[in-house]
Amino acid sequence: MQFLRFTITDSDGNILQINEAYTTEKLEDIQKRIPAGKQLVEYGPEVTMRHKYNAVKKEFELPEE
Amino acid sequence: MFGIEEILSWIRRQVGLRTDTADAAGSLHAKVKNVADNKIGDSADVRADNTVMGWLATKVKSWQRVTFSPDNSPYTVNITSVTSSKCLVFLNGAGRGSTSDGSYTYYFAAHYYISGFTNTQLTVALSYSLASSGTYGILSAIIVELY
Incomplete structure (x- = not known):
């Protein structure tokens, strides 16, 4: 049993969903099921639906209002 | 006609020793230990251990x-x-x-x-x-x- 935190984003880094799970399933097995054009990204506890993933910096950012 | 030695030997085989290891097909001591260890279990057991205590753990x-x-x-x-x-x-x-x-x-x-x-x-x-x-x-x- 492990605790996973991951998001699924579109190709622009917009967060489509945030997942938290106590599960025995491995992250790489979940990755295989992600539809084309989307990506699975692990995150820390501070991420909200308003964040956006910067693939260059490899971190989540909060867009300026 | 059984002598006292045969009777004692039968008792030892059937009852066994308190140091017998758990065995469902063993002596009475071994059977009791098997029930305690492998069927009842203890508070550290999880569901996958398939013991009574394991089943009483989280569902x-x-x-x-x-x-x-x-x-x-x-x-x-x-x-x-x-x-x-x-x-x-x-x-x-x-x-x-x-x-x-x-x-x-x-x-x-x-x-x-x-x-x-x-x-x-x-x-x-x-x-x-x-x-x-x-x-x-x-x-x-x-x-x-x-x-």
């Missing part, structure tokens, strides 16, 4: 929460793998719909329902159309999988 196999903002209805999200027939699903959140009589615009909560649930995906759909100025809202689903 929850996995837990997960998924938060999402639909942009369509129905809308599907990916979940970590579960056996859907053994799950409890709690869905929370609503969109905001609107309707107009020409002079005024009225807003209402457009609730979601679970329209699909497989081992790896959860699908929700809107109970009402949002109309043009509605918003889909943010939803959370908690999925508790039991053994």
